[in-house]
Amino acid sequence: MFDIGDINTKAKQLQSLTDSSLVTIESLKSIAKPSYVNFVSPLMDIAETIHENFTIPFHIDAVKNSTDTDKLCKTALDILTAYDNKISQDEKLFDMFKSIETTGLNEAQNMVISKQIQSYKLNGCGLDKKTKEQIADINLQLEQHSHNFSSNIIKHISEYELVLEDDKYIKDMPQSDKALAKTDDGWRFTLQAPSYIAFMTYCSSDTLRQELYKNYVTKAPQNAIIIDKILKLKDEKAKLLGYENFAVYSLQTKMAKSPSDVVEFLDSLSLRAKPKAQKELEQIQEFARNFDGKKEINTWDMAYYSDKLKKHKHNIDEEAYRVYFEQSIVLDGFFAFALDMFDIRFEKVAQKLWHDKATRYDITKDDKKIATIYFDLESRADKRSGAWMNNLHSKQQHKTPSAFVVCNFPPSTAKTPSLLRHDDVVTLFHEMGHALHHLLSSVVEPSVSGVGGVAWDVVEYPSQFLESFCYDFETIKKFAVHYKTKEPIPKDMIDRLISAKNFQTALATQRQVEFAMFDMKLHMNLYQKDEIQKLLDDVRDDTSVLQTPDYNKFQNSFDHIFGGGYSAGYYSYKWAQVLSADSFKRCAIDKTQKQQKQYMTRYLHSVLALGGSVDMNEIYLKLNGEQPDINSLLELEGIL
Numbered sequence: 001m002f003d004i005g006d007i008n009t010k011a012k013q014l015q016s017l018t019d020s021s022l023v024t025i026e027s028l029k030s031i032a033k034p035s036y037v038n039f040v041s042p043l044m045d046i047a048e049t050i051h052e053n054f055t056i057p058f059h060i061d062a063v064k065n066s067t068d069t070d071k072l073c074k075t076a077l078d079i080l081t082a083y084d085n086k087i088s089q090d091e092k093l094f095d096m097f098k099s100i101e102t103t104g105l106n107e108a109q110n111m112v113i114s115k116q117i118q119s120y121k122l123n124g125c126g127l128d129k130k131t132k133e134q135i136a137d138i139n140l141q142l143e144q145h146s147h148n149f150s151s152n153i154i155k156h157i158s159e160y161e162l163v164l165e166d167d168k169y170i171k172d173m174p175q176s177d178k179a180l181a182k183t184d185d186g187w188r189f190t191l192q193a194p195s196y197i198a199f200m201t202y203c204s205s206d207t208l209r210q211e212l213y214k215n216y217v218t219k220a221p222q223n224a225i226i227i228d229k230i231l232k233l234k235d236e237k238a239k240l241l242g243y244e245n246f247a248v249y250s251l252q253t254k255m256a257k258s259p260s261d262v263v264e265f266l267d268s269l270s271l272r273a274k275p276k277a278q279k280e281l282e283q284i285q286e287f288a289r290n291f292d293g294k295k296e297i298n299t300w301d302m303a304y305y306s307d308k309l310k311k312h313k314h315n316i317d318e319e320a321y322r323v324y325f326e327q328s329i330v331l332d333g334f335f336a337f338a339l340d341m342f343d344i345r346f347e348k349v350a351q352k353l354w355h356d357k358a359t360r361y362d363i364t365k366d367d368k369k370i371a372t373i374y375f376d377l378e379s380r381a382d383k384r385s386g387a388w389m390n391n392l393h394s395k396q397q398h399k400t401p402s403a404f405v406v407c408n409f410p411p412s413t414a415k416t417p418s419l420l421r422h423d424d425v426v427t428l429f430h431e432m433g434h435a436l437h438h439l440l441s442s443v444v445e446p447s448v449s450g451v452g453g454v455a456w457d458v459v460e461y462p463s464q465f466l467e468s469f470c471y472d473f474e475t476i477k478k479f480a481v482h483y484k485t486k487e488p489i490p491k492d493m494i495d496r497l498i499s500a501k502n503f504q505t506a507l508a509t510q511r512q513v514e515f516a517m518f519d520m521k522l523h524m525n526l527y528q529k530d531e532i533q534k535l536l537d538d539v540r541d542d543t544s545v546l547q548t549p550d551y552n553k554f555q556n557s558f559d560h561i562f563g564g565g566y567s568a569g570y571y572s573y574k575w576a577q578v579l580s581a582d583s584f585k586r587c588a589i590d591k592t593q594k595q596q597k598q599y600m601t602r603y604l605h606s607v608l609a610l611g612g613s614v615d616m617n618e619i620y621l622k623l624n625g626e627q628p629d630i631n632s633l634l635e636l637e638g639i640l
Contacts, residue, residue: 002354004057007072014076017053018083021046025087034096036109043093044112048394048446054080055392059404062384063376064354070151074144081143085136088123108445108613115453115612122252124241131240138237145230150384150563152220157191158381160215162199162208164189173202174319176419180410191216193386194379194410200303201318206294213300214551223556228528230562235526247523250568254457255575255616262520262571268630269574270513270543273639276506278545284309299548306504314500318421321493325425326483327377327409327418333479334432337469340478341600342440342608344370355380357412363439371395371439372402377428378418379408386559387427389434389463394446401439401450405431417483422497425479426470433463442609453612456565457572461616462607464573464580468636471501472588502638507545509574509639514543516571519561523568574633579620581636582628 004010024046031039057076061069087093097116105113124132164170165186170178177198181187189199189212196216203209231246238249247259256262284302287309288294297305310316335346346361349372353360357378363371374392379385387407395401407427412418420428437459438450447453469475473494480489518539527535532555540548560566587599606623620628634640 002056002060004060004069004072007068007075010057010072011075011079014053014057014079017050018079021050022083022086025090025093029090029092029096031096034100036100036105036113039096040100040109040112040116044446045396048396050080050083052392055390059390059392060354063358063380063406065154065382065384074147077143077147078140081140085123085139088119089125089132089136090120091125094120094125108443108448111448111453111613112445115448118252122241122249127240135237135240138233138240142230142233142237145226145233146563149220149223149226149230150559152223152226153557153559153563154384156219157385160191162189162212162215163187164208169203169205169208170199172204173198174322176319176322176410176416177202179413179416190381191219192379192381193408197303200300201307203304206298206301209300209304210298214549217549217552217554217557219553219557221553221556223562224553227532227555227562231522231527231532234523234567245524245526247520247568250523253455254569254572255455256457256571259520259524259568262575263517265575265630266513266517266520266571269509269634270517272634273506273509273513274543274545276639277510280504280507281545287312297546299546299552302546310500310503314496314503316496316500321422321489321497322419323482323484324480324489324493325420325422326481327412327420329481329483330420330425330428330479331375331377333481334428336478337475338432338436341597342436342604344440346373369400371400373435373439374402374404375406376404377407377409378411380411383408387431389431389438391438391451394438394449394452395441395444396446396449397444401441403435403438405435407431419483422470426467429466429470430463433466434459436466437462437608437611440604440608441611442605443611443613445613448612450611455612455616456569457575458579458616460573460576461579461583464577465583465603468580468584468588471498473498474593505637506639509637510543510545512574514539515558516574517543518555519558519566519570520568522561578630578633579616579628581633583624585632585636586624 025043028034028039028042034040054076057069057072061073094117097113097120100113102110102113124135127135163183163186167173167178167187170181170187177194178187181189181195181198189195191212196212199212200209203212234246238244238246241249243249243252245259247262251258251262256265281297284305285297288297288301288305291305291308294301294305307318338344338346343365345364347364349360349362351360353374353376355376358374358376361373361375362369363373376383383406385408388405390404390406392402392404393399405428407424409418409420409424434451437454438452441450443449451459476494476497477488480494481487482489518536521535521539522532533553536555555562560570561568566572583603587603588596591599602623606619610619617627631640
């Protein structure tokens with residue numbers, strides 16, 4: 001299933017699939033009286049088949065990248081974009097959807113039709129032939145540029161390394177990190193997340209930290225040209241569709257109503273968090289002066305001195321904790337958490353996958369299989385950085401859903417297991433929040449089942465909600481076990497971890513506001529070349545409390561908005577975090593385990609079960625009885 005074989009043969013198979021699908025769709029267009037059963041359902045089945053067959057090569061390219069997979073994906077993108085352009089702009093299909101009698105349809109089916117009609121409008125239906133052709137060409141170009149943007153980042157990461165001949169400057173680095181970096185020539189560090197984070201956190205040399213940092217923030221300089229092309233194409237597309245700018249176009253499918261609402265929301269967060277962020281920075285500066293006489297803090301110093309300060313204030317030693325967060329034990333602990341909260345079980349299934357460290361589990365409820373999940377959790381040189389959930393199948397009447405969860409945790413070796421930082425544990429819970437949102441859906445209409453059809457700015461709500469349980473005493477106890485002695489983590493270590501939860505949260509908030517504000521404003525007007533850097537500098541002046549070096553070209557590796565789907569949508573992380581914080585407050589703060597279970601049962605039958613079949617505003621009101629309060633987030637993070 002996951003062996004793509006010869007790339008030319010696979011490309012031909014994908015082309016054949018889209019060709020045959022178009023033939024089937026053409027036959028559906030001859031139906032005299034279209035209904036949900038004879039018209040919509042067959043179209044949804046075709047869409048699912050297309051999604052599955054194209055998702056697999058894109059997935060393999062992300063977890064086992066090579067010249068061949070890169071070539072295949074570029075071809076696949078051309079095929080898929082051409083196919084999408086043909087059906088997404090089909091006036092006949094558009095008219096048929098509008099003509100369907102909706103009386104007697106259920107809520108999910110009505111949502112399918114409503115979203116499909118909106119999608120046709122957003123793709124140009126109703127416009128003249130020339131304009132539609134322009135939009136189709138723009139879509140194709142955007143797909144190609146986005147893929148190249150991401151590929152350039154991967155290539156830059158794989159080509160760079162910093163090798164130390166001795167361990168003079170990394171004596172305080174945890175032995176597990178040093179072991180992973182050890183080579184015959186010394187110690188090798190890369191721009192892969194686990195390696196980069198370890199170096200920036202523990203290297204005592206200011207010069208070497210700056211060297212690695214500079215290479216990290218100047219990744220893929222060739223992407224600057226791609227950014228100009230992407231922004232110009234998106235602006236042109238929005239205007240062809242009748243929207244003032246791409247930000248307005250993007251928000252048509254989101255919970256937020258306007259770009260100004262988003263800017264106001266981000267300004268509100270920044271206004272409250274910036275004074276505390278300034279104090280947090282001053283604490284680091286004072287500590288650095290007392291620690292080793294450091295007179296001025298730079299961006300490449302933050303991780304190093306923050307780690308030292310955190311240990312000083314909260315007695316948090318990451319290495320001491322990592323022996324209690326062995327990857328497989330943590331995963332089993334999550335399974336125990338899911339069993340307690342949702343009455344589901346994870347059963348391992350032997351299957352040859354794309355890598356020997358990738359695994360498959362079937363999810364069961366009441367002894368019945370309800371879903372499948374694939375894990376690929378350790379970093380590799382040929383693997384895209386970051387962490388993500390990607391859905392392979394959606395729930396259907398006679399088909400269970402499936403999904404991938406991919407992370408980049410420290411790799412295990414023959415001598416050393418994969419020992420996680422607590423941040424890694426949070427990442428796992430985050431991605432599992434996405435996975436359960438998709439896999440526990442009760443909706444059988446695939447386009448609105450699970451994460452399908454969920455507004456982009458609330459799709460992070462379930463993932464961030466589960467993150468908070470990583471600071472819950474009873475939850476941590478399920479997986480915090482010493483990997484050698486099997487002894488549970490001492491209670492005082494959990495207490496210290498919880499007490500340190502809000503360490504530098506204001507600084508983190510300002511950083512997220514900076515990214516989100518830059519993204520939103522970038523898409524509210526057409527910026528090109530030096531104007532982009534000027535905008536980013538202006539945003540940093542308003543939000544950041546620490547000056548960023550001029551050579552920092554963060555935008556060139558901002559994969560979320562130029563390689564992924566977060567354009568004019570990065571604010572979603574903070575927007576959804578308000579919902580998640582409000583839910584966690586109602587579920588877990590000063591609540592008994594019985595009360596938590598009662599809330600999670602309601603959460604399962606509302607947020608997770610309904611997926612994209614109901615507007616999240618309605619789902620949230622159904623769960624909590626009122627709209628979320630931004631103060632819940634600020635209180636949970638200790639900012640208020």
